[in-house]
Amino acid sequence: MASNVDAALIEYLRLHASFLFFLLDKNNNIIGTNQFTAKIIGKDGIGLSFENVLVDFCHPHGLAGFFSRDKDAPLVPLSVNTAEGLPRTFYFMFFDLGDVRAVFGDMDYDEVDKLQRQFILLNGELVNTTRELQKKNVELENALGKVRTLEGILPICSKCKKIRIEGADPRRQDNWLRMEKYIEGKTQAHFSHGVCPDCMDKLYPMMHPKP
């Protein structure tokens, strides 16, 4: 009875459970894996060195120091190369079983859950920022459109300073506008009229006699 239960349990774990399992020989070459491992790394891995499954594994003593005969071996976070191409971190336990070695890797479900929540919040912030940026972008484009209306070369009468409407017939007087009118038509600016001191002298010499 008990062995039937064990067999069923092992069969279930081998086929359906979501943890990594590697059976290694004494040289740390893979001699067995479970279904989940094959799905994550994209192959059964048999014959590969276990270190090759890991991303950038680098330790002065290799894997040797990790193996333990203790049931409560320490958890070691290591990342594996996945079939999707993105590294994924699992928390590993290394067991020395005499002739062979067993390595188990599990996800930290609290961490996954935390990441999921953070991901939702960050995504929300990101898309809201995108919305703001789009809004600002249109405002800037509109502002730029207004500035651009006064770019380029303006044809101006050298005597009376009237400006000719772009592309209009220069021989027709009504195609020449007073500078104020032209600028007011093209920009948000308005003019308020006054008289400068030089002109004041010329126009009203009696009102401002020169010392």
Next chain:
Amino acid sequence: MITEALYQEYLSLLLEGNKAGCARIVAKLIADKIDLETLYLALFKRSLYEIGDMWADNKVSVATEHLGTAITEGLMTQAYPLIFRQAHVGKKAVVACVANEYHQIGGKMVADVLELCGWDTYFLGANVPDEGLMTMLQDKKPHLLCLSLSLSTNIGHLDQTIRHVRGQWAKLPIFVGGKAFDALPANVLDAYTHVKLVNSFPDLKAQLLHFGDHRGQ
């Protein structure tokens, strides 16, 4: 424009997490000049509600639901170049979800519809603490505040927010809407002044037409 077959195709792509496929459908609809409300309601809202029901019926995982939501929010940005080009009518609105309310898509859609109506909107997003909201109101001096509520259990937070706002702005018009009100009594907002339950886009637009120029100081 959105046939049943097209909707079903979009929904399966969304459930698969196929963002590029969904984006193609949305881009085509925009190129064919779909109006924003139809895009939002008949594609985005319908599919999100359906995924929500599937999740509640244990037909999809919570991860699939999250992915579908994240993709939808990304797709909404595809429509923004249309929204922000409207002529402005000189009115401002602040749109927010109250504290502990993490459902922000409905509120964002409301902000976008207001933009389409020529309003300047400030969308503050999910879970906005009252202090943040008050600072924004102080700063922007809007003509209207819109609050979105999806969870009926957040009604206490809504109550608190309205009371805070009323402490400083006695007459600022507040429109409230969202899925929570499907499950709340119709008179739940009767106790407040200048607070209206406005739950659909046509209703919202009708309200905007009669909108005065007061800022409810």
